[in-house]
Amino acid sequence: xxxxxxxxxxxxxxxxxxxxxxxxxxxxxxxxxxxxxxxxxxxxxxxxxxxxxxxxxxxxxxxxxxxxxxxxxxxxxxxxxxxxxxxxxxxxxxxxxxxxxxxxxxxxxxxxxxxxxxxxxxxxxxxxxxxxxxxxxxxxxxxxxxxxxxxxxxxxxxxxxxxxxxxxxxxxxxxxxxxxxxxxxxxxxxxxxxxxxxxxxxxxxxxxxxxxxxxxxxxxxxxxxxxxxxxxxxxxxxxxxxxxxxxxxxxxxxxxxxxxxxxxxxxxxxxxxxxxxxxxxxxxxxxxxxxxxxxxxxxxxxxxxxxxxxxxxxxxxxxxxxxxxxxxxxxxxxxxx
Numbered sequence: 001x002x003x004x005x006x007x008x009x010x011x012x013x014x015x016x017x018x019x020x021x022x023x024x025x026x027x028x029x030x031x032x033x034x035x036x037x038x039x040x041x042x043x044x045x046x047x048x049x050x051x052x053x054x055x056x057x058x059x060x061x062x063x064x065x066x067x068x069x070x071x072x073x074x075x076x077x078x079x080x081x082x083x084x085x086x087x088x089x090x091x092x093x094x095x096x097x098x099x100x101x102x103x104x105x106x107x108x109x110x111x112x113x114x115x116x117x118x119x120x121x122x123x124x125x126x127x128x129x130x131x132x133x134x135x136x137x138x139x140x141x142x143x144x145x146x147x148x149x150x151x152x153x154x155x156x157x158x159x160x161x162x163x164x165x166x167x168x169x170x171x172x173x174x175x176x177x178x179x180x181x182x183x184x185x186x187x188x189x190x191x192x193x194x195x196x197x198x199x200x201x202x203x204x205x206x207x208x209x210x211x212x213x214x215x216x217x218x219x220x221x222x223x224x225x226x227x228x229x230x231x232x233x234x235x236x237x238x239x240x241x242x243x244x245x246x247x248x249x250x251x252x253x254x255x256x257x258x259x260x261x262x263x264x265x266x267x268x269x270x271x272x273x274x275x276x277x278x279x280x281x282x283x284x285x286x287x288x289x290x291x292x293x294x295x296x297x298x299x300x301x302x303x304x305x306x307x308x309x310x311x312x313x314x315x316x317x318x319x320x321x322x323x324x325x326x327x328x329x330x331x332x333x334x335x336x337x
């Protein structure tokens with residue numbers, strides 16, 4: 001097994017603004033694992049609030065003993081091994097996991113979605129994310145979202161209603177709302193949720209601070225819309241903690257340390273009767289195709305990473321009628337430029 005990697009600055013089409021910060025690019029580490037004439041591709045998207053960096057990713061990769069990554073891959077054991085090297089670091093762990101899944105698919109001559117047991121007939125449409133911005137830029141972003149069958153909106157500031165009204169002035173597609181922990185008052189939040197329901201909103205992500213367990217649970221108990229835990233749900237152990245606090249969970253490979261644990265989280269949520277949104281960070285086609293391989297097992301998808309960037313180093317994923325179209329190509333189906 002041979003490991004290579006390179007840092008990459010993934011440039012965003014627009015400055016990305018949510019309730020608490022804004023950025024114009026995302027640091028990414030592109031990873032390759034070569035074995036037996038095959039190459040598996042992986043990616044770590046290291047958004048600032050998660051605390052990873054090129055330095056931390058490089059330090060982690062330097063500790064990996066490639067002899068621990070043997071075919072046939074025992075992903076449970078590999079996850080345990082990677083966790084034993086250092087706590088945290090979920091994105092760079094995800095990069096290794098994704099590359100191994102891609103490699104496994106190529107060795108077996110099967111697509112990842114088939115190996116993972118997904119039914120492509122159940123692929124949900126993916127939403128297109130619109131960050132907090134001026135009315136003029138929001139309208140421009142809506143034009144760029146043409147072809148998508150759902151829009152995801154970042155809320156959490158004092159102009160939430162204005163933003164929704166702007167969107168509704170030009171489109172009637174379903175809207176997903178992500179408050180990114182930006183709401184603080186329970187009663188006001190519930191009033192907002194009822195108003196959002198009238199505007200055709202489908203779900204609400206992480207309305208209040210992840211540490212406000214009682215507040216989020218109260219909203220969940222009283223909300224007419226599904227409340228989805230995002231920042232509060234990172235890895236497998238968090239799914240059971242989220243039960244009773246949220247109606248569902250947002251699974252992201254960069255939080256779950258990769259595809260293997262993401263699938264375990266999905267299975268756990270299904271057993272608990274919880275809804276599932278599979279999401280993404282600012283990502284290239286690599287991690288996005290990895291998430292898409294699991295998307296048919298989820299209720300909703302928000303895998304728009306490559307479409308929000310200007311320098312995706314791989315071929316863009318194929319969307320038809322707003323849905324990822326995955327191929328029979330082995331592994332992720334990632335196409336190089």
